[in-house]
Each structure stands twice: as structure tokens, then as C-alpha cells.
Amino acid sequence: MRKQVLSTLLAAILLLTILAGCNKDPVSTPVAGPVSSQEDSSSSSSDSSVLSQSSATPQIIGEDDGVRIIRYREESDECYIHVLYGAFKVKELDAMVKDEVYRRIDRFQQRLSSALSETSRNDTYLTMQYDQVRYDSDTVTLAFESNEMCLGQFIHDSFTFCVNTSTGERKYLRDFVDFDAAKEFLVEQSVQTVLKQYPQLEEGYVRDKIDANLKDTSDFTVEPDTLTLLFDADLFGMTQYGVTIQVPISRGEIDAYLKEKKEAEKSQSQTPQEPPAQPPAEPPASTPTPPAQGDKVVCLTFDDGPHPTNTPALLDLLGQYQAKATFFVVGSRAEQHGQVLSRAAAEGHAIGNHTYSHANLTKLSEADKLAQVANAAQAIENACGVSPKLIRPPYGARAPGETEIAGEVVTLWDVDPQDWKYKDSQRVASHILSHVQSGSIVLLHDLYATSVEAAGIVLQQLSAQGYRFITVEELWGM
Numbered sequence: 001m002r003k004q005v006l007s008t009l010l011a012a013i014l015l016l017t018i019l020a021g022c023n024k025d026p027v028s029t030p031v032a033g034p035v036s037s038q039e040d041s042s043s044s045s046s047d048s049s050v051l052s053q054s055s056a057t058p059q060i061i062g063e064d065d066g067v068r069i070i071r072y073r074e075e076s077d078e079c080y081i082h083v084l085y086g087a088f089k090v091k092e093l094d095a096m097v098k099d100e101v102y103r104r105i106d107r108f109q110q111r112l113s114s115a116l117s118e119t120s121r122n123d124t125y126l127t128m129q130y131d132q133v134r135y136d137s138d139t140v141t142l143a144f145e146s147n148e149m150c151l152g153q154f155i156h157d158s159f160t161f162c163v164n165t166s167t168g169e170r171k172y173l174r175d176f177v178d179f180d181a182a183k184e185f186l187v188e189q190s191v192q193t194v195l196k197q198y199p200q201l202e203e204g205y206v207r208d209k210i211d212a213n214l215k216d217t218s219d220f221t222v223e224p225d226t227l228t229l230l231f232d233a234d235l236f237g238m239t240q241y242g243v244t245i246q247v248p249i250s251r252g253e254i255d256a257y258l259k260e261k262k263e264a265e266k267s268q269s270q271t272p273q274e275p276p277a278q279p280p281a282e283p284p285a286s287t288p289t290p291p292a293q294g295d296k297v298v299c300l301t302f303d304d305g306p307h308p309t310n311t312p313a314l315l316d317l318l319g320q321y322q323a324k325a326t327f328f329v330v331g332s333r334a335e336q337h338g339q340v341l342s343r344a345a346a347e348g349h350a351i352g353n354h355t356y357s358h359a360n361l362t363k364l365s366e367a368d369k370l371a372q373v374a375n376a377a378q379a380i381e382n383a384c385g386v387s388p389k390l391i392r393p394p395y396g397a398r399a400p401g402e403t404e405i406a407g408e409v410v411t412l413w414d415v416d417p418q419d420w421k422y423k424d425s426q427r428v429a430s431h432i433l434s435h436v437q438s439g440s441i442v443l444l445h446d447l448y449a450t451s452v453e454a455a456g457i458v459l460q461q462l463s464a465q466g467y468r469f470i471t472v473e474e475l476w477g478m
Helices: 002-020 037-046 091-113 179-197 203-213 251-269 310-320 331-336 338-346 366-384 425-435 449-464
Strands: 059-064 067-075 080-087 125-134 139-150 153-164 220-222 226-232 244-250 297-303 326-329 350-353 408-410 440-445
Touching (some): 067 091, 080 139, 091 125, 091 153, 179 244, 179 251, 244 251, 350 366, 425 440, 425 449
Parallel strands (some): 080 125
Antiparallel strands (some): 067 080, 139 153
């Protein structure tokens, strides 16, 4: 009810401002008395700005749950500005919020002053308002929405301040979640939310944008049970929409993901990292065959694809060095990007199974486990006509001693640069180059552009050292 009342108040103020135009505004008089000396002192810091030359003054127009509602309003024949922001009655916090708000007002006025021709007040404006989201008695987030029209250009912008009013500290994502460990999950949830709202966008494009822009300092709101990430539609080229995309994620889902990831990493660390021994079943040709004396070979393997842009770029690189690789693909991605997978198979690369939905097979019933493998195999065959001979269980998680699943040979690795974690092409390449030897199986992921860049470095340097790049099937004589 409190938020509804506040929203109604803010909407009414904004509507009255727009309708009033240059006439006297009946709500322009402060309803809570003059601005405090604290508010005056924080505004005096911008003497050199465009704002310092303005006669407009901030006015207290109300209070919401301990946060004062401040209005800044300025009108002329050229434009109008109407801004609402919050003040916590804590000097350092108020100065931080106000500095950012006024920086944006300043930027707008400077853009306006650079106009070469007259513009009408009716199509030149800046409006800014906020919502208040509380996490606990001390921690609150002010989530701002800004809409600007200047020189025929519309700009929508969102930004947030999450602060602890007791300590005076600004809070970031890391204060509420293990950001580095959870980022992959947060990216995936964000991608799916954006695609639901804008199905015309291409998944790879959205994923790359979010992966590059989602940082610990990104805009968000937090409540006791929910973390909501905020992205401007402008990030995806949807400038005409002028909205902020909200991605609400249950704190419980994040915790469950982190727990499963930790268990999987623990399971992987306890799993031998060498190629499997000869499986007890036929075909005997699946027995690993050591490289011939003096022959220097290495197997580059790529998990989790295919990716609509990174995988084709990787295939181009492999082609330059006449190198063959092994792709352990996720069935659902094979269905989405079959053309990419078909190209990989046509160019002589091996295609392996990585389950249908990247499931931890050790957590499933036997029936569900076999369904994950069978459904992925069918998706791969439908996409590129290949029946996979190899399987790499996600996270390397398998039953003790398991060397074959549904007739497909379990394939692990002996060089793991953790490219999914570091996303640093030089670091990943350096790890591979310092650990690789003839017959090595290298683990990489073609979901990441940095991994493709690392592969390019490895291809160049190992080729110069006389290495050949072959598939795991070729290494094992399958």
C-alpha cells in the first residue's frame, strides 16, 4: 500500500508539471518547509556547473519510510526538467545520490546548450523519478528511471543506489551473493528473461551483451527473497522502447545453484583426470592409442556449444591451421544452432555428447540419466547426421569406474585452464602451453569469446613447435 501511495503521488506530480507548462504550478510550493541546511550544503558543491547558474532550487515535497522526497524543477521556453530523488538524512549518502542526479541534469543542460537551432519545450525535456526497495531496516535501494529528449534524441537510463543507512556504505552485488561463482547462472537467467520479452533478438547477441556488461557494480535491487538485475533495453539496441528490463531471481535458486556447483567441483576434483581405461565392452577400437614415437599431437576439446557466433569464429581459426577438434555439445543447443554443428561435422571435427541440458548425471535416476544422453544423441544426429561415440559428463561427474554411458565412451581431460572461470585469453593460453604434452586432451568452452582467442594463441604457438591437432576419436583409434 505504501508503494502504491508513493507511486500515485509521483505520477500526479509529474502529470501536473507537464500539463502546467510555463504557467504557475500549484504544487511548486514545498509542502514540508524549506530545504534543510544539509541539502543546501550539498548543492553548493556544483558552483562550476550549468546548474549553478540556474534559479531552480530543490524542494522537500514529502517523506516515504524515512527517505525524504526531493524535487528539482526548472522550466523555460526551451525545455523543462522535473526530477524527484531521495534523501536519507545522512550527509555522505545524500551527497552521493545528489551528485549523481545532478551530474545527469548537468549533462542534459550542456547538451541543450550545444543546440544549433531552437527547440520547443514540448519536445525537449528531462524527467527522473525513483522507486524505493527495502532489504532490511538499514539497507534500502533507490532505483531511478530517467527519460531525456534532447536535440531529437531520446535517451532512457536507469541506475540504482543500494546503501546501508547505519554505516553509510554503498552496497554492491558481492554483498548479497558470491558474484564470481554465481555470474554464469545470473547471465543465463538474464538471457532467458530478455529473450522472453524480446523474442526477435538473437540469443548469442543477448548473451554476449549481458556477459560483457554484468559486473559486481551493475544496477540491481534486493529484497529479502529476491535479487533483481536491471538492464536498459538500449543495451540490446531497443532504443525505441525506453524501458528497463527487470530480471527477478530467487535468492533460493541462486543458493541452490551455488551448492550444486560446489558439489560438482568437489566430485570433479575426486575424479581421475586422465583418459579412461579401455571400456570392457566392444568396440575394442575405443582403447586409447598412444601417439607414435616422435609424433606430437594434442586434442583440443570444446564443451557446452554450439554457440552461434563464437563457434563459427573458432571453426575459422581451426581451418587456418588445418586443425581438428572435438566438440562436446549440449542437445538443446544442437537443436537451436544445428547449422553451426553441421558445419563442424562437415569440416571433419568430432562431435561428442554433453547431455541434453548440461545435467549432473550423478544426481539423476537411471532412467533420467539415460534420457539425457539419448535425447542429446538424437538432437545431434538430427542436426548434423552424426551418432556420437564419445560422451563427456557435465562437470566430469560420473559413477565410480564408469567408462561408458549408453554405449558412448566417457571422455575426460588432463589439461584444464578453467576458462569458464577466468575469461582471460592470455591466462588460459599460458596455462595450456605450460601443461600440454603429446597426447594431452585440453578442456575449453566455445561459449566464451576469450576461450576462442586463447585457442588461437595455442594453435599458433603449438603449430610452431611441430604439434598436430587431432580429434579424440583419432587419438584413440576409434
